[in-house]
Amino acid sequence: MRKRRGEKAADFCRKFSRNKAAVFGFAVAVVFILAALFADVICSYDKVTTQNIVERLQSPSAAHWFGTDQLGRDIFARIIHGARVSLGVSFLVVAISVLVGGIAGSLLALTGGRIDNLVMRLIDVISCIPGFLLTLALVAAMGSGIRNLMLAMCIRMSVGYIRVIRSFVLSVVGQDFIDAARISGMSTRKIAVTHVLPNALGIIIVEAAMSLSNTILSIAALSFLGLGIQPPAPEWGAMLNEGREFIRTYPHLIIIPGIAIALSALAMNLMGDGVRDALDPRSGQ
Amino acid sequence: MFSEMNKYIAKRLVMMIPIVLGVTFLVFFIMSLLPGDPGRMILGMGAKAEDVAAYNHRLGVDRPFLVRLVSYIGDLMHGDFGISYRSMRPVSEEIAACFPYTLKLAFAGSIVAYLIGIPLGLFSAIHQNSPLDFGGTFVSMLLASIPQFWLGLMMILLFSLHWKILPTSGIGSFRNYIMPVLVTALPEAAIMSRLTRTSMLDCISQDYVRTARAKGLPRAKVIWKHTFKNALLPIISTLITSFGVSLGGTVVVENIFSIPGIGNLLLTAIKAKDVPIVMACTILLSLIYCIFILLADIAVAGIDPRIRQIYLKKG
Numbered sequence: 001m002r003k004r005r006g007e008k009a010a011d012f013c014r015k016f017s018r019n020k021a022a023v024f025g026f027a028v029a030v031v032f033i034l035a036a037l038f039a040d041v042i043c044s045y046d047k048v049t050t051q052n053i054v055e056r057l058q059s060p061s062a063a064h065w066f067g068t069d070q071l072g073r074d075i076f077a078r079i080i081h082g083a084r085v086s087l088g089v090s091f092l093v094v095a096i097s098v099l100v101g102g103i104a105g106s107l108l109a110l111t112g113g114r115i116d117n118l119v120m121r122l123i124d125v126i127s128c129i130p131g132f133l134l135t136l137a138l139v140a141a142m143g144s145g146i147r148n149l150m151l152a153m154c155i156r157m158s159v160g161y162i163r164v165i166r167s168f169v170l171s172v173v174g175q176d177f178i179d180a181a182r183i184s185g186m187s188t189r190k191i192a193v194t195h196v197l198p199n200a201l202g203i204i205i206v207e208a209a210m211s212l213s214n215t216i217l218s219i220a221a222l223s224f225l226g227l228g229i230q231p232p233a234p235e236w237g238a239m240l241n242e243g244r245e246f247i248r249t250y251p252h253l254i255i256i257p258g259i260a261i262a263l264s265a266l267a268m269n270l271m272g273d274g275v276r277d278a279l280d281p282r283s284g285q
Numbered sequence: 286m287f288s289e290m291n292k293y294i295a296k297r298l299v300m301m302i303p304i305v306l307g308v309t310f311l312v313f314f315i316m317s318l319l320p321g322d323p324g325r326m327i328l329g330m331g332a333k334a335e336d337v338a339a340y341n342h343r344l345g346v347d348r349p350f351l352v353r354l355v356s357y358i359g360d361l362m363h364g365d366f367g368i369s370y371r372s373m374r375p376v377s378e379e380i381a382a383c384f385p386y387t388l389k390l391a392f393a394g395s396i397v398a399y400l401i402g403i404p405l406g407l408f409s410a411i412h413q414n415s416p417l418d419f420g421g422t423f424v425s426m427l428l429a430s431i432p433q434f435w436l437g438l439m440m441i442l443l444f445s446l447h448w449k450i451l452p453t454s455g456i457g458s459f460r461n462y463i464m465p466v467l468v469t470a471l472p473e474a475a476i477m478s479r480l481t482r483t484s485m486l487d488c489i490s491q492d493y494v495r496t497a498r499a500k501g502l503p504r505a506k507v508i509w510k511h512t513f514k515n516a517l518l519p520i521i522s523t524l525i526t527s528f529g530v531s532l533g534g535t536v537v538v539e540n541i542f543s544i545p546g547i548g549n550l551l552l553t554a555i556k557a558k559d560v561p562i563v564m565a566c567t568i569l570l571s572l573i574y575c576i577f578i579l580l581a582d583i584a585v586a587g588i589d590p591r592i593r594q595i596y597l598k599k600g
Contacts, residue, residue, distance in 0.1 A: 021423070125307035128578075129571040130530055137567045140555040141318045217432050221537055224434045225552060240435065251442055258435035266430035273426075 015278035022274020028267035036083040047077035048234050057250050066256045069239075070246060075253070078234040079260050085235045087264060089146065090215040093153045098208045100154070101161020106196065108162065109169035110188065120166075126159050135218065139227045149228045153218065157211065164207055165200060172199050202279045209275040213268035220261045236261045293586050293593055297579055304575060309361065312567045313354050316560050323370045326558065344368075366565035371557050376565045379550060386456060387539070387546035391532040393462065394469030398531075399524060402474035406481025411508060413486060421478065428475035433534075437468040437541040454543035465542045469535060473527055480523055484516040491515070518589055522581045529577030532570055 016022055035042065052072030060067045066075035108116045126134065138152035172178065173196070181191050220237030222228035229235035231242055236257040243253030324340035325332070341347045345356065360367065366376035402425075409421040444464060445453040455461050488494060489512055497511045536548035543549070547566055554562035586593045 021426075121303075121307070125304060125311055128304055128308050128575045129311070129567065130534070130574050132534055132536070133567055133570055136536065136551070136555065137312060137315050137563065140558075140563050141315045213430060217430075220432050221434060224432075225537065225540060227555065237432075237434075240438070244438070247438060247442060248446055251446075254435070254438050254442075258432065258439065261435065262427075262431045265432070266427060269426055269430050 012278050016274050019274045019277060021270045022277075025267040025270025025272075025274065028263060029271055032083050032087060032264050032267065035080050036087050039081045039084050042080050043074070043077040045077075045081060047074045048081045049073070049232060057246070057253075059250075059252060067250075067252050069243065069253055070250075075239075075256055078239060079236070079256060082234040082236045082239065082257070082260065083264075085146075085229060085233055086216060086220065086237070086261070089150060089219055089229070089235075090212060093150055093157060093215055093219070094208050094212055096150075097154050097157035097161055098204055100158040102165050102200070102204055104158070105162040105165030106169045106192065106200065109166045109173060110192065110196075116166075119162075123159050123163060127163070131156050132218065132221075135222065136227070139222065144227045144230060146229050146233070149219065149222060153215065157215070160211075161204075161207060165204065168200055168203050169196055172196050206272075206276045206279055209268070209272035212272060213265040216261065216265050216268065289593060290587060294583055297582060301575065301579060305572060306358070308571045308575070309358060309568055310354065312564055312571070313357060316564050317350060317353075319558065319560060323560070327370055327373070361568075367561035369554075369559055369562050371554070371559045371562075376561050379562065380547065380565060380569065383545055383547050383550045386544050387532060387535050387548060390462070390465055390469055390535050390538065390544065390546060391528065393466045394535075394538075395473065395524075395528045395531055397466055397470035398473035398477055398527070401470065402477025403481050403520065405474070406478035407485060407513070409478065409482045410485030410489070413489075422482070425475040425478045428471050429479070431472075433468060433472055434537045434541055436471065437464065437538060440464045440468065441541070456544055461542075465538050465544060468538050468541070469531060473531060476527070477520070477523070481516070481520055484519050485512060488512045488516045518585060521588070522585050525577055525581035525584060529574040532573055 016026075039045075050073065052068070054072065055064070055068050056070055056072040058064055058068040064074050064076065066079060069075055069078070104119075108119055129137070134156050135152045138155060139148055142148040142151065178191060178195055181195055186194075219228055220235075220240075223230075223235045223237030224241045226238075226241060229238050231238050239257040240254050240261075243250070243257070246253045322337070322341070323344055323346055324337040328337055328340060338347070345353065348356075357367070364377060366380070368374070369376050369379055372379065405421050405425065409418045412418045441453050441464065444451040451464055452461050494507060494511050497507045502511075532547075535544075535546060536552060538544070539546045539548035540552060547570065550562060551566040553559075554566070
């Protein structure tokens with residue numbers, strides 16, 4: 001069993017590394033993640049918040065690689081520390097949603113009955129509200145800010161995961177090897193851990209990887225509209241919003257954060273596609 | 286065949302009723318979480334407490350949750366969405382004034398998206414694994430990754446401020462709509478092209494396509510008649526649904542180009558805690574979304590008899 005799992009991982013790595021676009025995405029993602037992890041080492045947090053009116057609105061130079069903003073803060077430092085906020089929040093939202101969706105989805109599939117029916121009807125209703133609109137409504141009701149934004153995003157994403165994982169677990173449960181395990185006297189919990197989970201792992205990873213870029217874009221958009229993460233936190237979307245009034249005179253204020261968002265979303269998209277192709281048993285040998 | 290189709294449509298329509306009620310209930314519930322005091326908001330901080338209480342009583346917000354919900358749904362049946370806290374005008378009037386702009390934007394955006402996305406995907410699929418395919422795939426991947434609001438700002442920077450050929454905002458003429466429509470369309474075109482490509486490739490590997498090729502049919506005929514026709518099913522379904530999505534997704538675009546549509550109305554209302562407007566916009570846009578999902582399902586069932594059969598047998 002263990003050997004087979006090792007083989008699977010090696011197979012995955014081989015397929016993934018052959019996909020050049022995915023490797024490129026992975027490399028870019030690693031750069032961003034390292035920047036987020038070692039933000040304090042690269043430049044101190046003081047530079048992110050300290051206002052320096054004398055040095056305001058400078059174009060990129062040797063002293064300030066990406067220039068300075070309307071309050072004289074160093075944009076390079078804000079982008080680096082912003083990676084921590086933008087990517088950190090996105091990763092956390094996806095991780096929590098996958099966990100909630102995975103547990104709730106498999107529980108619903110394994111128990112079935114009235115509770116399953118009730119929850120699924122509720123999910124049907126929630127799915128009828130377009131995703132971005134649902135997040136907007138939730139943020140409107142709970143108020144903006146990092147915690148409420150994360151909660152709203154988690155609610156929206158979990159609903160999708162519950163659906164996908166529930167139907168996947170249902171399709172696994174119906175198969176012969178589960179019946180065989182049950183007949184041979186295995187407990188439901190053991191079946192869930194040894195048979196259902198390893199099978200569902202692939203689809204969970206694919207779903208998570210594919211939704212990362214969308215999460216990054218949604219969070220940036222909400223912050224851009226002034227409903228998500230609030231200034232002075234160095235979130236990329238919020239930075240773009242703050243720089244908007246200087247579009248005529250100092251376009252670097254909006255060009256640079258936008259590139260950071262687009263590049264990280266692109267990296268996640270390429271990586272997600274690579275992960276999906278590598279885990280898909282139908283894809284070529 | 287017609288009676289079967291009618292049966293299917295009737296069934297789906299009946300199922301819409303609980304969904305619509307459910308959405309209304311859900312939105313009403315979410316909005317009731319907002320700790321608001323509309324009387325205080327409208328009359329201002331200087332007003333006397335009795336006046337505020339009397340005002341709240343007149344608006345009916347001091348009643349219990351369920352009573353408010355039932356009366357709200359009752360009013361909705363008559364097309365009455367209540368009164369805006371900010372402008373004190375009927376919500377339905379405010380929405381009616383904004384809706385045409387959003388509709389125009391979403392409609393034109395979707396059309397442009399299909400016109401770019403579907404041919405691009407077809408082209409990629411036909412030339413699979415050629416440099417052109419990689420180019421097309423990369424462009425659609427890039428468009429799916431660029432944040433819509435940034436794309437809009439960059440277009441303003443380039444076309445309005447640098448080259449000065451298009452107006453930055455407003456709704457005066459046709460030229461005002463060029464950038465908003467493109468910004469709405471491009472991310473959607475990216476999705477459409479990827480979907481078209483995958484759908485075509487799925488069909489190309491089918492046995493009947495191989496048979497058609499083996500018996501010596503011309504390439505063009507195999508592509509159009511055997512592959513594209515079959516690949517069309519998921520494309521049509523997404524095409525219809527995505528129009529519903531783009532109606533709700535114009536918030537960002539309207540904000541950037543200052544278009545006085547539903548999106549901007551919703552955004553202003555959220556910031557001003559104008560609950561009746563937020564509720565009405567959310568319910569209305571969700572309703573339209575549901576209708577488009579329904580239309581997509583009906584279209585797919587109309588084209589593919591297998592889906593109709595599965596559904597009728599199950600229910």
